[in-house]
Amino acid sequence: MRSRIGFLFIVLLVVTSAYAVAQQDAAAPAGAAKITLDGGFIGNVPFPHHLHQKSAGDCKACHQLYPQEKGVIGSLKETGKLKKQQVMNSQCISCHKENQTAGKPAGPTQCNKCHQRS
Ligand code: HEC
Ligand code: HEC
Ligand code: HEC
Structure with a gap:
């Protein structure tokens, strides 16, 4: 159970940071x-x-x-x-x-x- 929560936490972290990077790219004025x-x-x-x-x-x-x-x-x-x-x-x-x-x-x-x- 504990490791499962840990795993979900990591997934969440990866997803949110990928989203942050994508947002940053979109915001960079070309x-x-x-x-x-x-x-x-x-x-x-x-x-x-x-x-x-x-x-x-x-x-x-x-x-x-x-x-x-x-x-x-x-x-x-x-x-x-x-x-x-x-x-x-x-x-x-x-x-x-x-x-x-x-x-x-x-x-x-x-x-x-x-x-x-x-
Ligand atoms: C790849 C594009 C390119 C080529 C090839 C090129 N130029 Fe330029 N030239 C520029 C750009 C961009 C500027 C403005 C930026 C700068 O001054 O560095 C400029 C600026 C100048 C200026 C104005 C500088 C000033 O501030 O008054 C002169 C005069 C000039 N070039 C002459 C030439 C001559 C003569 C040649 C060929 C031997 C030449 N250029 C080839 C792109 C080019
Ligand atoms: C780091 C490299 C690099 C720099 C710096 C660079 N160029 Fe270029 N330029 C290229 C390349 C590579 C191409 C060819 C792109 C292609 O055909 O896909 C190109 C193509 C061009 C073309 C032709 C576009 C066309 O539609 O065929 C022009 C005009 C031009 N550059 C002007 C400039 C001027 C003006 C500057 C400076 C302000 C400049 N370039 C700085 C790499 C550069
Ligand atoms: C080959 C040269 C070259 C590269 C690579 C380049 N730029 Fe530029 N950029 C210029 C020149 C030249 C100007 C015009 C400066 C001026 O007006 O005196 C400019 C102007 C700008 C401007 C202000 C003018 C406007 O249109 O709003 C922004 C913002 C900008 N660049 C963003 C970027 C970003 C982000 C990148 C990378 C993804 C980038 N540039 C890559 C040459 C380049």
């Missing part, structure tokens, strides 16, 4: 599916955000450098905490090049494939 980044004078950069959440796997791949906020790259560049083209070089192009070299699906590395003149 942000916009598509974001237009300010690309300076050579044109803005359309960025498929959710596609990258799938392909990069980890939010930290990008958000270790800047928080999960709209327009944050622009404000960090204004205050000098990010250099111009730092995100572009250290993240966008660098990851695309790495994947290209490894023969994996990759994004563009040419200027005009990212920067769109309107």
Whole structure:
């Protein structure tokens, strides 16, 4: 009898913690599916955000450098905490090049494939 109650208790614990984890995932704000980044004078950069959440796997791949906020790259560049083209070089192009070299699906590395003149 005692062990049965113990067993039920463990089952309950597992179920509730699994539920908590599921809730957490559902609550994690994924942000916009598509974001237009300010690309300076050579044109803005359309960025498929959710596609990258799938392909990069980890939010930290990008958000270790800047928080999960709209327009944050622009404000960090204004205050000098990010250099111009730092995100572009250290993240966008660098990851695309790495994947290209490894023969994996990759994004563009040419200027005009990212920067769109309107
Ligand atoms: C490949 C890079 C990359 C990855 C991976 C990534 N993000 Fe982002 N995220 C960005 C960029 C770029 C912005 C826009 C920043 C700006 O507007 O200056 C952004 C903005 C956001 C924003 C705020 C803007 C909005 O749409 O509300 C949220 C929230 C966010 N990301 C959540 C996440 C979460 C959660 C993950 C992981 C599941 C993730 N991101 C993975 C690059 C990425
Ligand atoms: C994979 C996409 C991508 C490619 C390829 C790319 N860029 Fe960018 N570029 C960005 C993003 C995103 C930003 C904004 C973030 C930043 O400044 O790091 C940017 C910003 C810039 C800026 C503005 C910086 C500022 O703050 O004024 C210039 C200028 C620029 N890129 C030029 C180029 C040139 C020239 C090339 C080709 C040699 C190029 N980019 C290739 C994505 C790209
Ligand atoms: C951690 C790796 C990684 C980073 C960082 C990254 N990308 Fe990508 N990107 C990819 C991969 C992988 C693909 C190809 C996805 C696919 O085809 O399924 C891709 C595809 C793309 C595409 C093409 C989408 C399409 O529909 O074909 C664009 C545009 C793009 N990335 C822009 C950017 C910009 C702008 C940044 C920086 C803000 C960036 N990427 C940062 C890995 C990355």
